[in-house]
Amino acid sequence: MNYRVLSTIAIISMVFLSGCVGHMPQTADEFRKELPGAFLGEVEKFEVNRSFTDIGNTFQKMAPKCLDVRVTSTSQTSTSYQVIVTKWNPTVKITNKRTELHIQQLHEQGVMNVYEVPPNGYYMMVVDAAPVSKNKSQVTMYRSSVGNETLIKAIKGWAAGENIGCPDLTK
C-alpha cells in the first residue's frame, strides 16, 4: 500500500479519534488514554530481552536519524494534482521508570487542519518501554491498526536491538 493511501487512512482514523472525543490529543498522555477506544486504534504489547535504558539509547540514536524528516508525496489524476508535505517530529524521553518515543506529524502543505494541532503535529504513535526485569522490558505501542508497517517493523527492530535501520517512510 503506498504512502498516500496510508496517510489518508491514518488521517481518517485520527478524525474518527477526534470525532469520538471532540478534539485531537494534545499530549502523549492524552493519546495513550484516548487511542484504545478509537476507531482503528490499537495497543500492542510485547517483551524484548533488553533493558529499557538500552532501548532508550537506541531510540535516541535512531529516532533523530530516521524520523526527523520531511516527506513530500504527490497524487495526480486527470483533474487534480495534490502535494502533501509532512514534517515528522520524533521525541525520546528516558526517565527512571520508562523510555518513551513519541512520533508526531505536522502537515505543512496539502492537508487542512480542522482541529487544534499540538506544537509538533498530530500524535501518530507513542511507544513505551518499561522494565520487567534487569534485562527484559515490556514495549507498548499505541498506534493505528492499519498502515505504517515499515515504521512498526523498524521500531520493533530498535527495541529488540536487531536489524536496526531506518524505515522508508515513502512506503
Add this chain to the structure above:
Amino acid sequence: MKSAGAEMDVNFKYWFSLTLLVVLSMLTACSAVKIYPNTLDKNVRVNTKTDSGVEAVIEIYEVKPDCGIEYSGTIQLDNPVMEIGLPTGRSSYMVFIFSSSGFFTGSSTISYDTLLRPRKSIRYDIDVSYRDDIYNVVIHERLASNKRQEIEAKSLADCKPL
C-alpha cells in the same frame, strides 16, 4: 557520377548523424547528473547491500568554508564494494539516495545525508543497506588496531562557518 539515390543516402546519413549528435548533446546538457571524478587517493570503502530493484547512489558535495555546498558529482553504488577518494582535512557532504520502482507501488525515493571530514591517512568504511523497506547508512573510522569506530552522522546544519 553519383546517382540521386546515393546522394539522398549520403544526405540522410549526414542529417541523421547530426540530429543524433544534437539530441545526445541536449540530453547530456539537460541531465544534471555528473559522475564523481573519484581521482583522489581512495580512503573510503563503501559496502552496499540492496534489494533487487533498488538503486543506490551517493551525491557528493564539497563544503565551502562558509558552509555553502558545491556539487562534486554522483557515484552509482552498482557494485557491492566500491572504493572512493574523498578530500582530507575538509568536510564533504554526502547524500545517499535510494530509488525503487514497482508496477503496483509506483516509484519512490528516500535519502539520507551526512557530513564527513576524513582525516589524513585514515580509512573509512561506509555500510549502506536497503532491505525490506529498511535502509541504513553507517560510517566507521578504521583505527590503527584495525578496530572500527562508528562515526555519528552530522547534518549540514551542524556545519560551523570558518
